[in-house]
Amino acid sequence: MARELVWTGFITLDGVMDSPGGPSEGHPSGGWVMRTPFDEAAFSLKGEELEETTALMFGRRSYEAFAPIWRDSEDHAAYRDLPKYIVSSSLDPEELVAGWGPSTVLRSEADVAALKESDGGAIFIHGSGELARRLSRAGLIDRYHLLVFPVLLGTGKRVFPSDEPGEQKLVLRESEAYGNGVVKLIYDVVR
Structure with missing residues (x-):
């Protein structure tokens, strides 16, 4: 049985995924995750994912950003x-x-x-927007875990670019809305 490849990320309502942590990450409107009122339940998806994660995958830039921080972070100790x-x-x-x-x-x-054809469980991709787009075009992404924030930015890096032709069908597996306006959406890719 093939391993599932899951992209997980924070996106704005208009689909922008870059720079949730702040402008230093490359977008002048960065920091939108931190400016959204905190609701612990809205981030419960991250704990659920951890139970299922057997490996992590990154593009080079996301790896170089996450690795030195996550390696020493107690919040990410389970990933070590x-x-x-x-x-x-x-x-x-x-x-x-x-x-x-x-x-x-x-x-x-x-x-x-x-x-993906090797033995093992789910592999989660965190961030890595360019990698996610490439793997999606290649038919390798099996599932999307999205936390959609109540923010519109208009411009920015998108996992789902509007300039690429073709239709990709998804099936909603799970959804939940939280008091701070964040919505959890989990979609399976239809092949």
Whole structure:
């Protein structure tokens, strides 16, 4: 049985996914996650995901942003020993962050497809918008876990770009709305 590849992320109502942490991440309107009133229940999806995660996957830039922080973060301690897969045509394995569990560089969508056919459970992609778009076009994403924030930005990095042709059908697996306006949406990709 093939492993599921799941993209999980925070997005605005108009589909922008970049820079939830602040402008230093590359978008002048960054920080929208932190400006939304905190509701612990709205983030319960992250704990649910952790129970299912058997490996993590990142694009190079997301890996380089997350690895040095998540490695030492008590909030992300459960991820430390999980296998990490970094999809990059240019990352030298010598550049991998030490002390953050087993890490493997994958060079192509074909490498990701082969990994999906291996034994094991769900692989979660955090952030990594460009990687998610590439893997979606290649038919490799199986599920989307979205926390949709009540914010409209108009511009920014999108996981679901409007300029790409083609229809992708999704089936709603689960949804929930929270008091702070955040909505959890879990969709399975229809093949």
